[in-house]
Amino acid sequence: MPFRYPKNKRRRRHGPRGYADYRPHKPWLRDEFEFRCVYCLCRERWFPDGDDCFSVDHVTPRSEAPELACEYDNLVYACCQCNAAKQGAVGARDPCHDPFGTDVEVLADGTIRTLTPHGVFLVRACRLERPKLTEFRRGVLELFRHLEHLGTEEAANLRRRIFGFPPNLPNLSDLRPPAGNSRANGLVESHYARRQRGELPETY
Numbered sequence: 001m002p003f004r005y006p007k008n009k010r011r012r013r014h015g016p017r018g019y020a021d022y023r024p025h026k027p028w029l030r031d032e033f034e035f036r037c038v039y040c041l042c043r044e045r046w047f048p049d050g051d052d053c054f055s056v057d058h059v060t061p062r063s064e065a066p067e068l069a070c071e072y073d074n075l076v077y078a079c080c081q082c083n084a085a086k087q088g089a090v091g092a093r094d095p096c097h098d099p100f101g102t103d104v105e106v107l108a109d110g111t112i113r114t115l116t117p118h119g120v121f122l123v124r125a126c127r128l129e130r131p132k133l134t135e136f137r138r139g140v141l142e143l144f145r146h147l148e149h150l151g152t153e154e155a156a157n158l159r160r161r162i163f164g165f166p167p168n169l170p171n172l173s174d175l176r177p178p179a180g181n182s183r184a185n186g187l188v189e190s191h192y193a194r195r196q197r198g199e200l201p202e203t204y
Contacts, residue, residue: 005103014032014187016028018179022058029056085127108141110140111134173193
């Protein structure tokens with residue numbers, strides 16, 4: 001299901017430390033949040049410019065907590081559209097501590113339903129109910145269901161291209177955070193390492 005929000009707490013795999021700017025965290029966050037926007041769940045593979053259309057977002061805005069601007073656990077991966085819409089909105093929940101699947105859900109027709117007041121805040125802050133996004137979700141879901149039922153090799157190839165991981169997975173082992181990595185064991189769980197071991201699924 002391409003638009004299923006997690007209902008379980010996320011255990012962060014990585015912990016890069018010491019960057020003087022928040023932007024160098026991007027490759028770590030790409031891997032952390034599975035190459036998709038934490039807010040709308042759109043994937044890099046669905047954008048012509050891939051990860052160039054994504055950015056680093058702060059759970060607690062810099063205007064509210066400048067001391068957390070480069071704190072990895074305060075950062076998430078978001079598409080530029082959701083990031084721009086959310087801007088400095090105060091009150092967003094941390095998706096690693098409070099999974100969005102308990103607050104919102106996407107229905108089969110692409111519409112999004114709020115389940116809690118936190119869900120209402122999320123949908124409004126990121127404009128997740130905007131008509132073009134709703135229509136896009138509907139189209140992706142229809143395509144997903146259609147490809148699942150076709151069962152042909154051509155359909156399987158298309159599924160891999162649209163619903164698979166991007167080809168440019170970051171090799172996090174090559175990165176050297178200035179103050180090290182507080183969760184260095186997470187490197188073996190990275191998508192790049194899993195692909196190297198032949199463990200990465202073709203689609204997700």
